[in-house]
Amino acid sequence: MVLQAIGQPLVMETRPDSVPGPGQIRVRVEACAVCRTDLHVVDGDLPDPRLPLVPGHEIVGIVDALGAGVASPALGVRVGIPWLAHACGHCPYCASGRENLCDEPAFTGYTRDGGFATHAVAEADFAFPLEGFEDPVAAAPLMCAGVIGWRSLVLAGEAARLGLYGFGAAAHILAQVCRWQGREVYAFTRPGDEAAQAMARSLGATWVGGSDEMPPVALDAAILFAPVGALVPLALRAVRKGGRVVCGGIHMSDIPRFPYRLLWEERQLVSVANLTRRDAVDFLAIAPRVGIRPVTTVYPLAAANEALGDLRSGGLVGAAVLVP
Ligand SMILES: [Zn+2]
Ligand SMILES: [Zn+2]
Numbered sequence: 499m500v501l502q503a504i505g506q507p508l509v510m511e512t513r514p515d516s517v518p519g520p521g522q523i524r525v526r527v528e529a530c531a532v533c534r535t536d537l538h539v540v541d542g543d544l545p546d547p548r549l550p551l552v553p554g555h556e557i558v559g560i561v562d563a564l565g566a567g568v569a570s571p572a573l574g575v576r577v578g579i580p581w582l583a584h585a586c587g588h589c590p591y592c593a594s595g596r597e598n599l600c601d602e603p604a605f606t607g608y609t610r611d612g613g614f615a616t617h618a619v620a621e622a623d624f625a626f627p628l629e630g631f632e633d634p635v636a637a638a639p640l641m642c643a644g645v646i647g648w649r650s651l652v653l654a655g656e657a658a659r660l661g662l663y664g665f666g667a668a669a670h671i672l673a674q675v676c677r678w679q680g681r682e683v684y685a686f687t688r689p690g691d692e693a694a695q696a697m698a699r700s701l702g703a704t705w706v707g708g709s710d711e712m713p714p715v716a717l718d719a720a721i722l723f724a725p726v727g728a729l730v731p732l733a734l735r736a737v738r739k740g741g742r743v744v745c746g747g748i749h750m751s752d753i754p755r756f757p758y759r760l761l762w763e764e765r766q767l768v769s770v771a772n773l774t775r776r777d778a779v780d781f782l783a784i785a786p787r788v789g790i791r792p793v794t795t796v797y798p799l800a801a802a803n804e805a806l807g808d809l810r811s812g813g814l815v816g817a818a819v820l821v822p
Contacts, residue, residue, distance in 0.1 A: 499614040499802040499820075501551045504542035507803045508553070508614065516611075516619045518565035523622045525559030525577060528634035530613030531794075532556075532805045532818040533642045533667070534725060535581070538749045539608055540806060548609050553802075554820070555581040555606035556641040557613030557620075558634040568622045576634065577625040578641045578782070582773050583610045584621055598649075598772035605772075614802050616822045626778050630786045639792045639817035640785055641778075643667035648781035650721045650746040650770045651675065657718035661686060661736055663709055664724025665694040667817035668746060670701060671790055672721070677702040678788040684713045684720075684736075686729075693815045697793065712736060721746050730767065731756035739763040746770050794819045 499508040518524045536553045538544050557579035561571050571577050584604035585597035592600050606612045606620065631637040647668040654660060660676055661684040662669040673683045682705075685698035689708030698706045705713055709729055716738035722729050723746045730753045733743045740763065748771070761767065793816025797805040805818040 499552065499799060501540055501547070501549065501553055503549065504547070505540070508540075508806075510800055515617050518563050518568075518619050520566040521568060521621055521623070522565040522619050523561050523568055523571065523577070523625060524563035524617055524619050525557065525579065525625075526562045527557055527559040527613050527616055527618055527822050528576070529558045529638040530554040530556055530820045531638035531641065531643065531667070532802075532809055532820060534809065535642070535748050536607065537806060537810055543749045544608065548611070551607070552611035552613070552615050552618075553607040554613035554615070555579070555608070556638045556643070557606070557618055558628060558631075558638045558641065559613070559618065562617070565622075571622065571625060571627050576628045576631065578628050578637060578778075579606055579613065579618060579620045579625050580641045580645055580773060580778055581605055581607070582775070583624055595776070596774065598774045598777075603772070614799065614820055616799070624775065626782055628782070635794055635796055635819050635821065636792050638819050639667050639671060639794065640782070640790065643817055644671045644785065644790070645773050645778050645781050646746060646770060647672035647723075648675070649773055649777045650744050652777075653744045653768055653770055654719035654721055654742055657742070658682060659684065659715060659718045661713060661717045661720035661733065663720060663722045663729050663733055664726070665698050666723060666814070667792070668723045669721075670697055670816055671792055673698065673701045673703060674790050675784070675788050684717055686711070688812065691812070697815055717741060719744065723747060725750045727751040727753035731760055734760040734765055734767065737765055740765065742766040742768065744768055744770060792817050796821055
């Protein structure tokens with residue numbers, strides 16, 4: 499499913515199977531989850547996508563061809579392919595363990611073709627074996643919603659009382675991790691979104707409310723997954739002195755002006771950008787121990803536009819997953 503021009507629906511194309519180059523693998527895609535970032539790519543919110551482009555960066559598939567020099571993963575292994583497709587390895591960020599900020603990165607489904615397809619090519623070093631993950635549909639949302647959620651949680655720090663603004667794919671996975679870790683989850687949804695609120699309750703949230711409401715206690719930290727800048731001052735208001743607000747998205751509407759006192763008392767406002775391979779390895783190691791069960795809605799690959807539309811309209815509960 500190909501994005502030929504910004505803002506246009508994806509178009510089904512038939513192409514010859516791609517051939518992996520040196521250091522690359524090809525996978526037969528079993529499932530690819532749909533992320534809000536895919537909407538930002540399709541809508542042109544992110545600059546300079548490769549065009550034409552196959553979107554999709556939450557890929558689960560079986561390795562079915564190896565490029566020159568690839569020893570692992572082996573043929574037949576199930577792997578996950580995330581957003582970070584390449585990092586240069588030598589810039590100051592790569593050299594200091596922050597390849598998520600690499601000066602010359604490549605991104606799956608943005609600057610390289612992704613997983614809204616029957617087959618996808620990736621660098622072997624940026625694909626992750628998924629041993630112990632039996633269900634490719636359930637594993638797919640872990641590759642971005644899960645990993646980026648995990649990175650956001652690490653940045654949030656030792657927060658015992660954690661607010662999650664926007665209870666979609668990322669938050670509903672992260673809530674399960676938080677409960678397993680013994681944290682209290684305070685879930686903020688679109689006001690009146692009964693389905694999201696019911697899901698938050700079912701996943702053990704201590705408190706559930708609209709994003710315009712204040713929690714009953716001051717929070718230690720909050721993570722914003724909704725791409726809504728107006729939530730930033732609301733979240734700052736909800737965290738205690740010294741608390742941290744983490745913006746987990748790649749794109750957000752403008753943040754409205756707010757009084758300095760909301761930031762004062764050493765509150766911190768930070769953002770998360772991309773992921774490191776370490777984030778993926780760490781998260782994929784704990785995910786089976788948590789026993790994460792993503793709520794998924796499956797669409798056939800040809801219905802990618804419908805899946806994007808349902809994500810855009812907010813009618814989706816959990817994560818959308820495309821299956822070729
Ligand atoms: Zn994503
Ligand atoms: Zn780099």
